[in-house]
Amino acid sequence: MxxxxxxxxxxxxxxxxxxxxxxxxxxxxLTLQKDEDEGKEVSKKKKxxxxxxxxxxxxxxxxxxxxxxxxxxxxxxxxEGEIQQYKDDNLWRTTSEEKRELxxxxxxxxxxxxxxxxxxxxxxxxxxxxxxxxxxxxxxxETLENTVRRLISDNGLEAGxxxxxxxxxxxxxxxxxxxxGDKTVLQYDDVMKLDFGTHVDGYIVxxxxxxxxxxxxxxRLCDVGAAIQEVMESYEVEINGKVYQVKSIRNLNxxxxxxxxxxxxxxxxxxxxxxxxxxxxxxxxxxxxFASTGKGYVREDLECSHYMKNFEVGHIPLRLPKSKxxxxxxxxxxSTLAFCKRYxxxxxxxxxxxxxxxxxxxxxxxxxxxxxxVKGSYVSQFEHTxxxxxxxxxxxxxxxxx
Numbered sequence: 001m002x003x004x005x006x007x008x009x010x011x012x013x014x015x016x017x018x019x020x021x022x023x024x025x026x027x028x029x030l031t032l033q034k035d036e037d038e039g040k041e042v043s044k045k046k047k048x049x050x051x052x053x054x055x056x057x058x059x060x061x062x063x064x065x066x067x068x069x070x071x072x073x074x075x076x077x078x079x080e081g082e083i084q085q086y087k088d089d090n091l092w093r094t095t096s097e098e099k100r101e102l103x104x105x106x107x108x109x110x111x112x113x114x115x116x117x118x119x120x121x122x123x124x125x126x127x128x129x130x131x132x133x134x135x136x137x138x139x140x141x142e143t144l145e146n147t148v149r150r151l152i153s154d155n156g157l158e159a160g161x162x163x164x165x166x167x168x169x170x171x172x173x174x175x176x177x178x179x180x181g182d183k184t185v186l187q188y189d190d191v192m193k194l195d196f197g198t199h200v201d202g203y204i205v206x207x208x209x210x211x212x213x214x215x216x217x218x219x220r221l222c223d224v225g226a227a228i229q230e231v232m233e234s235y236e237v238e239i240n241g242k243v244y245q246v247k248s249i250r251n252l253n254x255x256x257x258x259x260x261x262x263x264x265x266x267x268x269x270x271x272x273x274x275x276x277x278x279x280x281x282x283x284x285x286x287x288x289x290f291a292s293t294g295k296g297y298v299r300e301d302l303e304c305s306h307y308m309k310n311f312e313v314g315h316i317p318l319r320l321p322k323s324k325x326x327x328x329x330x331x332x333x334x335s336t337l338a339f340c341k342r343y344x345x346x347x348x349x350x351x352x353x354x355x356x357x358x359x360x361x362x363x364x365x366x367x368x369x370x371x372x373x374v375k376g377s378y379v380s381q382f383e384h385t386x387x388x389x390x391x392x393x394x395x396x397x398x399x400x401x402x
Contacts (some may be wrong), residue, residue, distance in 0.1 A: 065122050077111065136185055171377045171379060199260075215386055248296060255357045293377045
C-alpha cells in the first residue's frame with residue numbers, strides 16, 4: 001500500500017496537479033500516509049529497542065566470567081590503566097607534542113597490553129570470590145587458567161597464558177604450581193601468592209602493590225630498591241602473639257619485560273645497593289615486592305614445575321628423537337614463554353621427563369625450581385606491571401582491588 005501512495009504523489013507533481021483530486025480520495029490518501037508514517041515510527045522504535053537490548057546483552061558480565069573481552073569492548077579499544085604523571089626533570093613530557101605523537105604511533109601495542117590487563121583484572125576478581133579453605137590447589141589453578149583462556153580468546157602464541165599460575169604457600173616465595181596428581185589443599189591459615197600472567201601478541205601483564213611511585217624514566221634501579229626497602233622494613237607483623245620484623249627478600253627482584261620475554265634483562269631490586277642502570281622510555285617493568293618473616297633470603301627447593309626456553313639460545317644439535325619432538329612442541333605452543341609440566345600433559349605429551357631433562361642439560365630449556373625462605377616463615381608478594389610511556393607512567397594492571 002505504501003508503494004501505491006508514493007506513486008500517486010509522483011504523478012501529481014509531474015502533471016502540475018491540473019485536475020483536482022476527489023476530496024474523499026485525498027482524505028483517504030492522507031489517512032493511509034499517516035498510518036504508514038506511524039507504522040514506520042513504531043518499527044524504528046522497535047529496531048532501536050532491539051539494538052539497545054543487543055548492546056546490553058553483549059556488555060553484560062557473567063558470573064563466572066565467560067565472555068571474551070574482545071566482545072565486551074566492541075570498539076576494539078581497551079581501558080587504560082592508572083595514569084601517574086612524571087615529576088621534576090621529566091615534567092615537560094606531559095605537554096610535549098613530539099612525545100604525544102610517539103604515543104600515537106605506539107597505540108596498537110598499548111591496546112594489546114591493555115586487553116591482556118583487562119583479562120587479568122576480571123580473572124583475579126573472580127578468583128577472589130571463589131577462593132576458600134579446602135580447595136585442591138590443582139583445581140584452583142585449572143579454574144583460573146581456563147577462565148583466562150576463555151576471556152583472552154586463547155590462540156597459542158597470539159593470545160593466552162603468559163606463564164604458569166604460581167600459587168606458592170607460606171615460606172615458598174615463588175615458582176610453585178602443582179604438578180599433575182598433586183593433592184595439596186589450601187588451608188585456613190595459609191599465605192598464598194597467586195601470581196599469574198596474561199599476554200596478547202607477546203605483550204605480558206604480570207601482577208599479583210610497591211616501588212611504583214619511585215619508578216620513572218631516567219630513575220636508577222638502585223634508587224627504586226632503596227625506596228622499597230625503606231618502606232617495607234618500617235613495618236612489623238604480629239602472628240599468634242609474636243611480633244616479626246618484616247624483611248625485604250634481598251635476592252628476589254622485579255624485572256623489565258620484553259615481548260615474549262618475562263625477564264628482559266634489567267632487574268629492579270627491593271633492597272638498597274643495586275645496580276646503577278636507569279629505566280628508559282618505552283620500557284615495561286614488573287615492580288615486585290617480597291616481604292618475609294624469615295631470613296629474607298630464598299633458596300631453590302622442592303620439586304620443579306616451571307620451565308622456560310632460553311630466549312637467546314641458538315641451534316643446539318639434539319641426538320634423542322624424543323627431545324627433538326618435545327622441543328618442537330615447546331616451540332609451537334610456548335616459544336620463549338614459561339610453561340609447566342601440567343601444560344605439557346594437557347597437550348597430550350607423555351613419558352617426556354627424560355627428554356625435558358635432556359633439553360635442560362643442553363641449555364635449551366631453563367628449569368625454575370620453587371624459591372623458599374626458611375621453613376615456618378611467611379612470605380607475601382605484591383606486584384604491578386608499569387609502562388613508561390613518553391608522556392606519563394601507566395600502571396597497566398591497576399584495578400579496583402589494588
